[in-house]
Amino acid sequence: MAPPAGPRGLFAGNQLGLMRDPMGALAKLATHGDIVLFRMFGTQRIWLANHPDLVQEVLVTRSKDYRKGRGLQAAKRLLGEGLLTSEGDLHREQRKVMQPMFHHERIAGYADAMVRHAARARERFEPGQEHDMSQEMARLTLGIVAQTLFDADVEGDAADIGSALTDALVAFRSARLPVSELVSRLPTPSNVRLQRARVRLDAVIHRLIAERRGEEGSDLLRLLLGAQHEDGGGMSDAQVRDEALTILLAGHETTAQALTWTWYLLGQHAEVEERLHAELDDVLHGRLPAAGDVPRLAYTAQVLAESMRLYPPAWILTRQAVRDTGIAGQAVRRGDSVIVSEWLVHRDARWWPEPERFDPGRFAEEQEKARHEFAYFPFGGGPRLCIGEPFAWMEGTLLLATLAQRWRFRIVPGHPVELLPLITLRPRHGMRMVAHALPRRGRA
Ligand code: HEM
Numbered sequence: 120m121a122p123p124a125g126p127r128g129l130f131a132g133n134q135l136g137l138m139r140d141p142m143g144a145l146a147k148l149a150t151h152g153d154i155v156l157f158r159m160f161g162t163q164r165i166w167l168a169n170h171p172d173l174v175q176e177v178l179v180t181r182s183k184d185y186r187k188g189r190g191l192q193a194a195k196r197l198l199g200e201g202l203l204t205s206e207g208d209l210h211r212e213q214r215k216v217m218q219p220m221f222h223h224e225r226i227a228g229y230a231d232a233m234v235r236h237a238a239r240a241r242e243r244f245e246p247g248q249e250h251d252m253s254q255e256m257a258r259l260t261l262g263i264v265a266q267t268l269f270d271a272d273v274e275g276d277a278a279d280i281g282s283a284l285t286d287a288l289v290a291f292r293s294a295r296l297p298v299s300e301l302v303s304r305l306p307t308p309s310n311v312r313l314q315r316a317r318v319r320l321d322a323v324i325h326r327l328i329a330e331r332r333g334e335e336g337s338d339l340l341r342l343l344l345g346a347q348h349e350d351g352g353g354m355s356d357a358q359v360r361d362e363a364l365t366i367l368l369a370g371h372e373t374t375a376q377a378l379t380w381t382w383y384l385l386g387q388h389a390e391v392e393e394r395l396h397a398e399l400d401d402v403l404h405g406r407l408p409a410a411g412d413v414p415r416l417a418y419t420a421q422v423l424a425e426s427m428r429l430y431p432p433a434w435i436l437t438r439q440a441v442r443d444t445g446i447a448g449q450a451v452r453r454g455d456s457v458i459v460s461e462w463l464v465h466r467d468a469r470w471w472p473e474p475e476r477f478d479p480g481r482f483a484e485e486q487e488k489a490r491h492e493f494a495y496f497p498f499g500g501g502p503r504l505c506i507g508e509p510f511a512w513m514e515g516t517l518l519l520a521t522l523a524q525r526w527r528f529r530i531v532p533g534h535p536v537e538l539l540p541l542i543t544l545r546p547r548h549g550m551r552m553v554a555h556a557l558p559r560r561g562r563a
Pocket residue numbers: 187202203204214264365366369370371373374377431432433436437496497498499500502503504505506507508510511
């Protein structure tokens with residue numbers, strides 16, 4: 120096969136296009152084919168793989184040929200060697216240790232706490248008032264992950280954790296540039312912010328760890344503290360800190376963004392919202408949902424799925440080849456980067472007719488069966504598949520159900536809705552929405 124017609128010159132005078140408008144830049148690149156080679160800063164070879172077969176190849180079939188890409192290497196400065204950023208044997212062992220916390224039976228056990236938090240949150244909204252749904256959802260999902268997995272209350276720390284996380288995510292954006300490796304130790308404003316964020320987050324995590332040490336219980340922190348590796352050694356304090364911080368952050372930010380975009384989309388599509396309310400009435404008759412209701416809240420889950428198609432919280436995944444390998448018949452060299460993008464594949468008309476249209480019906484069972492497994496991959500795939508996926512579906516469905524029973528949200532007129540593509544896909548100016556109360560039904 121001939122080398123792909125990569126747009127070698129495309130970024131020659133505009134290396135930062137991918138930083139400034141990554142979605143636009145990726146879409147432009149994808150016009151060159153399903154596999155495109157380009158260069159940044161003259162040396163860094165980057166492949167964009169834009170076909171479900173190729174996504175599967177990178178994430179699953181040839182996953183051994185890759186490690187996590189530059190963005191997540193940068194995230195190590197905050198997360199250390201936690202599950203999201205570690206590699207090889209350490210990653211495999213840690214994943215095995217933590218997996219029991221994410222089994223289906225375990226997750227069903229978290230449902231009550233999820234609903235309890237959502238029921239409390241829905242009391243905080245006021246009819247006719249503006250709320251930043253992005254912040255509201257982050258506070259809610261943070262409270263849930265802390266409660267269910269750490270048996271802890273972080274309500275008082277929510278604002279601090281939120282701003283530290285935002286600072287860190289913004290700092291990681293510049294860390295994606297190859298040059299930043301050279302300056303990563305200099306006291307640039309972004310490095311200083313990242314360092315401060317680390318100190319603030321560490322204070323919370325160390326407090327949680329100190330509170331749990333020596334106590335009986337079955338939450339994730341105690342599991343980590345009690346874990347013995349096969350060689351008999353315990354998990355070091357630093358390792359426990361890295362894993363706990365990773366779960367606290369990865370376990371709330373993505374779900375919060377998914378829900379934020381869902382409220383936005385529902386606010387734009389009254390017909391979908393009506394159907395959602397009809398299902399909630401039908402299944403719940405006004406009572407609060409529970410784990411046992413989730414299989415019957417099929418449309419609610421489809422709304423969430425379709426929202427993550429259009430606004431995937433993780434919108435790009437990068438890998439770096441650890442050895443010479445191949446993709447689509449092309450020679451990938453050791454050190455090359457490969458990008459796959461949920462944003463691009465989820466909006467590709469070849470797999471999604473009328474891709475811009477918000478239509479939860481696409482996730483009805485027959486339609487799902489007819490599609491390529493990797494036309495939709497909001498949770499990634501292969502050995503690095505999101506460990507929290509079942510948790511996120513349970514939580515997203517229950518939160519959506521509990522809040523939508525009581526409220527509709529409409530975007531504040533004139534509020535600009537723009538993308539802010541960090542590691543996660545956020546709304547650049549938050550999501551200011553007005554709450555409208557629904558008539559109470561039954562016992563809700
Ligand atoms: C809608 C919600 C969520 C989305 C869209 C999402 C997305 C993802 C994606 C795409 C990855 C793979 C990254 C890669 O391959 O480079 C990932 C990994 C991960 N996620 Fe999630 N996630 C969500 C919720 C959660 C939750 C609720 C938790 C924990 C409670 C969690 C914890 C993790 C961890 C620890 C990893 C690293 C797994 C590993 O590499 O073994 N995520 N997530």
